[in-house]
Amino acid sequence: MRTGSAWARPRTLPDYLWQHPEWWAVVLCASSWAVLVGLGLAGGPHAGHVHAPRTLGYGSEVLHWSLMVLAMMLPFHLETIRETAEISLWRRRNRAIASVLGGFAVPWLGLGLVVAALRSSPLAHQREAASGAFVLAACWLFTRPYAYSLAACHRQMPLAAKGWPAYRDALCFGAVRGAACVGTCWPLMVACTFAGHSLVALGGGYMISQAERGAFRPRRRVSFLLTLGLAAWSLAAAQPLPEGHLMGATSKAFSLSPRTEELRIPIDAPTPGGRFVLRMESLKATELPPAYAVYLNLPRGVNPKKRPDLRVGVLAMYGIMEATAARRPAPADGLTFQFDVTTVIGQLAKEGGGPVRVLRVAFVPNHTKGATRVTVGRVALVHYRDPRREGSPERPQ
């Protein structure tokens, strides 16, 4: 409630924070988006492994789910947080907000535990699963439970001012709003999870939710079509990769230490056209190693930071321990990364005045602390002639 005769800009930071008690929830939400976007761009486990054969651990799935809920659902409940602050005593408004958020998390976490269990099945990684979930989300928009839940997102509850009843009421208030939120958005969130938390799915899902929640009279048919569009995208984006020609590969497994290391791979003479993909397969570690930047044919003695044009990607090791530990039904096959190196191969050929015959792959850690070693099963350069390969994202499988 902003009661008073004057609506004016706040003059000081305390003024601003007093009037926006939801500020720390906004920070929480922005941080979650930053992590999700960072993982997506870095080609981490969230980068769209729609039909990846490997599954993450149960804990990681729950963690990813929680991040997604914070990023996508919390923005729709900033008003809930403001409302909570306004109907709470000043000295305990932050505690009340925390209690409401705790209550809000309960229904979402309950669903998250179920979805994480589903994700342990390879079926939940099929492109058809993501697409089907988006179709379900589109149809859900026209059901009565959806309409009831959407109305219930605005349900108010008085909160006791003091003592344990204040905590109890705040938890209940959060749980009621959380349950309503689950009732409206559960198919969309499940679909986003089945789509491997891809940035396209997350962004599209968020915009659809925003259109539904933000509009006074939601344009349901538009939301329906957009959701169907996501269903089509999840099918198209996860086209099976075409067969490629192996240009060269390491002959045996090797390990990386937290130092810059380089390996040589003789390769066939590249033929023009198509795409070149560098694959790093079955990366395993029992402790969290540093992230490695990967460079191709880095000139000797040159600081890698001065040749960003030769960097082909970053091996983000998030989830490597889970991928290393055998956990049914997921095999312990580690992380696999693949980077599109077509541009770099072309540049090297131009600089060298001829086709590249030996590929020197340099792994540059982002720090040199510890002694964690990463086992790499194989590094291979693959040539794809199929133009569809051009749209394939850099992603671990």
Place this chain on the structure above:
Amino acid sequence: MPPSPPEPATPSAELVGATSAPILLGREPFDVEFEIDAPTGPARLRADRSLRKVYLHVTNITSAEAAPNYLVYLNLPSGEPGEQHPELRVGTLAMFGLRESSRRDERHPGNGLSFRFDVTGIVLRLVAEEHWDAKRLRVTFVPGAWESALAVQVGQIRLYFV
């Protein structure tokens, strides 16, 4: 033209007291008391320490049936009818639309009716007459004439200092 003075900061309202449980109103006048605390936030920290406004919120009033209007009084002496103290009357809870707003359906959350009254004048009067208790507030609801049974629930009463 001289430059205009800087804009004042938006006043932040601070809750200082509220009922702890819903209240059920019937056909008889009903008193409810609740604790109020000294402000600890912006209302306390205001530089000139003046009291700008006091607001009484009566929120989430719901009923399955229609109900008469209720008159609301602040610190009405116990046992005395409201008619004798028009100076303590806060306002009227107009119950038009009560049933409809109480219904939960596909379009409405069923939050009921909510009212907000500016009670600054009454509070200043009570303070001047030394009838203001800084730790407790009594709110009296007086229904209009009504023949059938009533079950009107008031979700919460809240007092704000601005």
